[in-house]
Amino acid sequence: MRLTKITGTLAAVALAAALAGCGDDGGGGTDVKVADNPEFEAGSTMATLADAGEITIGVKYDQPGLGFLAPGADAPEGFDVEMGRIVAAALGISDDGITWKQTVSDNREPFLKDGTVDLVVASYSITDDRRTEVGQAGPYYETGQQLLVRTEDADSITTPEDTAGKKVCSVTGSTSLQRMEDEYGASPVPYDTYSECVDQLINGTVDAVTTDGAILLGYAADHPDEIEVVGEPFSTERYGIGFKHGDQAMCDFLKETLQTSFDDGTWAEAFDTTLGESGVDAPSTPTLDDACFTG
Numbered sequence: 001m002r003l004t005k006i007t008g009t010l011a012a013v014a015l016a017a018a019l020a021g022c023g024d025d026g027g028g029g030t031d032v033k034v035a036d037n038p039e040f041e042a043g044s045t046m047a048t049l050a051d052a053g054e055i056t057i058g059v060k061y062d063q064p065g066l067g068f069l070a071p072g073a074d075a076p077e078g079f080d081v082e083m084g085r086i087v088a089a090a091l092g093i094s095d096d097g098i099t100w101k102q103t104v105s106d107n108r109e110p111f112l113k114d115g116t117v118d119l120v121v122a123s124y125s126i127t128d129d130r131r132t133e134v135g136q137a138g139p140y141y142e143t144g145q146q147l148l149v150r151t152e153d154a155d156s157i158t159t160p161e162d163t164a165g166k167k168v169c170s171v172t173g174s175t176s177l178q179r180m181e182d183e184y185g186a187s188p189v190p191y192d193t194y195s196e197c198v199d200q201l202i203n204g205t206v207d208a209v210t211t212d213g214a215i216l217l218g219y220a221a222d223h224p225d226e227i228e229v230v231g232e233p234f235s236t237e238r239y240g241i242g243f244k245h246g247d248q249a250m251c252d253f254l255k256e257t258l259q260t261s262f263d264d265g266t267w268a269e270a271f272d273t274t275l276g277e278s279g280v281d282a283p284s285t286p287t288l289d290d291a292c293f294t295g
């Protein structure tokens with residue numbers, strides 16, 4: 001996909017400038033139209049949330065462009081955050097009724113299962129394994145795993161095979177770490193968050209960071225002289241919205257809400273004002289999976 005193909009310092013600088021322009025007051029975001037008293041079947045999760053006028057959504061706080069809480073801001077921003085706002089709005093819930101909850105890769109399933117959050121919108125790849133534990137509606141976005149390295153190594157480490165015997169940082173509970181452990185000869189170094197991995201890369205403790213290109217580009221943009229995204233994507237990551245396993249009515253509602261956002265331009269606007277601020281056109285709309293569960 002086009003976004004993950006942007007590499008190098010120029011793109012990083014463009015994205016940095018663009019993300020800086022997103023504002024840090026926490027009250028930003030696109031103009032999402034909040035539904036006026038939408039009707040849901042009595043007893044459904046949607047009816048409960050709509051009646052309460054409140055929803056708790058798990059997002060990342062340290063991934064620029066996707067889910068990011070700027071210093072001093074009172075709400076996170078990014079493409080995932082916008083998708084969360086779109087779903088809340090379809091429930092008749094405005095920004096005031098949304099509680100954002102910081103989520104890291106490893107607590108997404110536990111948070112959904114124990115009710116800490118109602119939904120997860122957090123660079124959350126759809127996988128068959130995850131769909132046995134939680135529901136995942138989507139995809140609403142596709143990216144692919146790539147490598148982030150120090151600029152001086154950008155010619156010597158360009159493929160996952162080049163990481164054999166090297167220290168590669170990724171995050172516990174992610175598809176990225178799992179793939180490095182299963183498929184390549186690198187020494188994986190696990191952390192809780194990608195921002196911690198980036199710190200380790202910059203201070204020289206690890207040789208590379210690996211995860212989705214969409215995530216890595218945000219970090220490269222923050223440190224354009226020190227680190228860069230290299231090589232081609234070597235996986236396909238399809239982002240979905242997580243919810244409680246077995247809630248078929250929620251699956252149907254999320255699919256309908258996502259499809260409407262694809263059709264009416266809300267999704268494209270959400271992309272354009274977040275990840276797309278790098279100057280990249282919005283990717284074409286993905287095709288939604290029929291099912292949200294396995295098992």
Ligand code: GLU
Pocket residue numbers: 105122123124125171173174175176211212237
């Ligand atoms: N999208 C991948 C995943 O869901 C990697 C990014 C992340 O850890 O959030 O595991």
